[in-house]
Amino acid sequence: xxxKTKVTVANGDGIGxxxxxxxxxxxxxxxxxxxxxxxxxxxxVYKEGFTSGIRPEAWDSIRQNGVFLKAPITTPQGGGYxxxxxxxxxxxxxxxxxxxxxxMAPFIKTHxxxxxxxxxxxxxxxxxxxIEYRQTNDVVQGLKLISYPGSDRIIRYAFEYxxxxxxxxxxxxxxxxxxxxxxxxxTSLFKEIGKEYPDIDQDIKIIxxxxxxxxxxxxxxxxxxxxxxxxxxxxxxxxQVSGSVGLGGSANxxxxxxxxxxxxxxxxxxxxxxLANPSGLLNGAIMMLVHIGQHKIAEKIMNAWLKTxxxxxxxxxxFVEGKSKQRVGTQEFASAIIERLxxxxxxxxxxxxxxxxxxxxxxxxxxxxxxKTLMGVDVFVDWKGKDxxxxxxxxxxxxxxxxxxxxxxxxxxxxxxxxxxxTFCSDHWRCRFVAQDANVDYETLHYxxxxxxxxxxxxxxxxxxxxxxIKTENLYYFDGERGFTLGQGE
Ligand code: NAD
Numbered sequence: 001x002x003x004k005t006k007v008t009v010a011n012g013d014g015i016g017x018x019x020x021x022x023x024x025x026x027x028x029x030x031x032x033x034x035x036x037x038x039x040x041x042x043x044x045v046y047k048e049g050f051t052s053g054i055r056p057e058a059w060d061s062i063r064q065n066g067v068f069l070k071a072p073i074t075t076p077q078g079g080g081y082x083x084x085x086x087x088x089x090x091x092x093x094x095x096x097x098x099x100x101x102x103x104m105a106p107f108i109k110t111h112x113x114x115x116x117x118x119x120x121x122x123x124x125x126x127x128x129x130x131i132e133y134r135q136t137n138d139v140v141q142g143l144k145l146i147s148y149p150g151s152d153r154i155i156r157y158a159f160e161y162x163x164x165x166x167x168x169x170x171x172x173x174x175x176x177x178x179x180x181x182x183x184x185x186x187t188s189l190f191k192e193i194g195k196e197y198p199d200i201d202q203d204i205k206i207i208x209x210x211x212x213x214x215x216x217x218x219x220x221x222x223x224x225x226x227x228x229x230x231x232x233x234x235x236x237x238x239x240q241v242s243g244s245v246g247l248g249g250s251a252n253x254x255x256x257x258x259x260x261x262x263x264x265x266x267x268x269x270x271x272x273x274x275l276a277n278p279s280g281l282l283n284g285a286i287m288m289l290v291h292i293g294q295h296k297i298a299e300k301i302m303n304a305w306l307k308t309x310x311x312x313x314x315x316x317x318x319f320v321e322g323k324s325k326q327r328v329g330t331q332e333f334a335s336a337i338i339e340r341l342x343x344x345x346x347x348x349x350x351x352x353x354x355x356x357x358x359x360x361x362x363x364x365x366x367x368x369x370x371x372k373t374l375m376g377v378d379v380f381v382d383w384k385g386k387d388x389x390x391x392x393x394x395x396x397x398x399x400x401x402x403x404x405x406x407x408x409x410x411x412x413x414x415x416x417x418x419x420x421x422x423t424f425c426s427d428h429w430r431c432r433f434v435a436q437d438a439n440v441d442y443e444t445l446h447y448x449x450x451x452x453x454x455x456x457x458x459x460x461x462x463x464x465x466x467x468x469x470i471k472t473e474n475l476y477y478f479d480g481e482r483g484f485t486l487g488q489g490e
Pocket of ligand 1: 015071072073074075076085246261262263264265266267268269270275276277278279280317
C-alpha cells in the first residue's frame with residue numbers, strides 16, 4: 001500500500017468542527033490516502049494566552065507535513081489578538097492565495113450562469129503589513145509596502161497557474177494611474193513578465209472598473225492577478241455573485257507549506273446545529289488533493305458533489321423553495337455526496353484533473369542592484385497653523401545649509417508655492433527640501449546629490465528652532481530615475 005500523505009488538520013471554531021467532520025468523512029469514503037494529524041488553533045488557544053492563536057508545537061506539525069487543511073476560526077475582538085490567518089500566511093511564506101469561483105446555475109441562484117473566474121491574490125504584502133501610525137492630532141498613516149520579489153513571484157505564479165490549468169487569459173488589476181510607484185511597479189512587472197508567456201492573453205484593468213466589471217460581467221474574465229487588499233475584496237465579490245461565499249474554497253501556496261480552507265468564516269450564528277454547508281471546505285480539500293497528487297480522488301469527490309448539487313440536495317443556505325428538492329443538514333449533505341461517489345454529473349460537465357502535473361515552482365527573484373543617489377528629503381511636520389505661506393517663511397528663515405525648501409504639500413496637494421485658498425489643510429505638512437542650484441530640474445536630474453550629513457544638519461536646526469518633525473522620507477534616484485512622486489500640482 002502506498003504511504004499515506006500526512007496532513008495537518010485544524011477543526012477550528014464555530015461551524016469548523018462540523019464541516020471538518022463532514023469533509024473528512026467524504027475524503028475517507030472516497031479513498032483519500034491521507035493520515036490526519038490534528039492540532040488545536042483558534043479561540044481556545046487565544047484564551048490560553050497565545051495571542052497569535054496557535055501553540056509552538058502546532059507550527060512544527062504544519063512545517064513538517066507541509067500541507068495544512070484548516071477549518072475557519074473565530075478571531076476574538078480586541079485584546080491584542082492577531083488574525084491567525086495573516087500570521088500563518090506571513091510566517092510560512094504562503095505568498096499566493098488562489099480562489100476559484102464557478103456558477104452552479106440553474107441549481108444555485110446566480111445572475112451569471114457562465115461565471116468561471118480564478119482570483120490569484122498576493123498574500124503577504126501591501127497594506128496587510130499592518131504598519132500604521134497616528135502622526136498628528138488629526139492624521140493617521142498606513143504604509144503600503146510592495147516589493148519587486150513579492151510582485152514578481154505572484155505574477156509568475158499566476159501565469160504558470162494559467163498554463164497548468166488550461167486557462168487562456170490573465171488580467172492584472174491595480175491602480176497605477178494613482179499609485180504610480182507601488183501599483184506602477186506591479187503593472188510594469190506584469191508587462192515585462194508577460195512577454196515570457198505569449199500563449200496567454202493579457203490585459204490590465206484599473207481596479208475600480210475591474211471590480212465593477214467583475215460584479216456586472218464576470219464571464220469575460222478568466223484568471224485575475226492582483227495585490228493583497230484588492231484581491232481580498234474582489235474575491236469576495238466574485239464568490240458572492242457566483243452564488244454564495246459559502247461554496248468557495250481557497251489555497252494558500254508557499255514554497256514549502258500550503259494551506260487549504262473555505263473562504264467563509266466560523267459562522268457562530270449557526271454553529272453546532274448541523275446547518276452549515278461544508279462545500280467551501282470541501283472545495284478547499286479538493287484543491288489539496290490535487291496539490292498532493294491525488295487527482296483521481298479529487299475528481300471522484302468533485303463529480304459526486306456536482307451530482308448532489310444538481311439533484312437538488314441542498315443545505316439551508318442554498319435551498320430555494322420550489323427549485324431545490326431536499327433540504328439537508330451538514331452531515332446528511334456529506335452522506336449524499338458519499339452515496340454518489342463514482343457517479344458523474346448529468347447537467348454539469350464531468351470534471352477531470354490532468355494527472356502528473358507538477359506543483360508550480362517559482363525561481364527566486366534575483367535583485368537587480370541600481371545606483372541609489374540621495375537628492376533631498378521630505379520633512380513631515382505637525383503644525384497647527386492654517387496659512388502655508390506662514391509655515392514656508394518659518395522654514396525658509398530657519399533652514400541654512402544647502403538644502404532649501406522647494407514645496408509644501410498637505411495630504412498630497414501642493415499648498416506652497418501658490419496655495420489655492422479652497423485646498424483644505426490638516427495639521428500634517430510635507431515639506432520638501434532639495435539642494436537647489438539656480439536651475440533645478442526634477443525631470444532631467446539637473447540638481448545636486450546631497451549627503452545624509454546635510455539632511456541631519458537640517459533636522460537638527462529645524463528641531464532647535466521649534467519645528468515639530470513627525471518623520472522624514474529620503475528622496476532617492478535609482479539609476480537616474482526618480483524614486484518618489486511629485487506633489488499634486490508640483
Ligand atoms: P462568516 O463567513 O462566518 O459568516 C457570514 C454569514 O454567512 C453568516 O450569516 C453565516 O451563518 C453564513 N455562513 C458562513 N459560512 C457558512 C456555511 N458554510 N454554511 C452556511 N452559512 C454560512 O463571517 P463573519 O460572521 O463575519 O465572521 C465570523 C467569525 O469568523 C469572525 O470571528 C471572523 O474573524 C472569522 N473569520 C474566519 C475566517 C477564517 O478562519 N478563514 C475567515 C473569515 C472570518
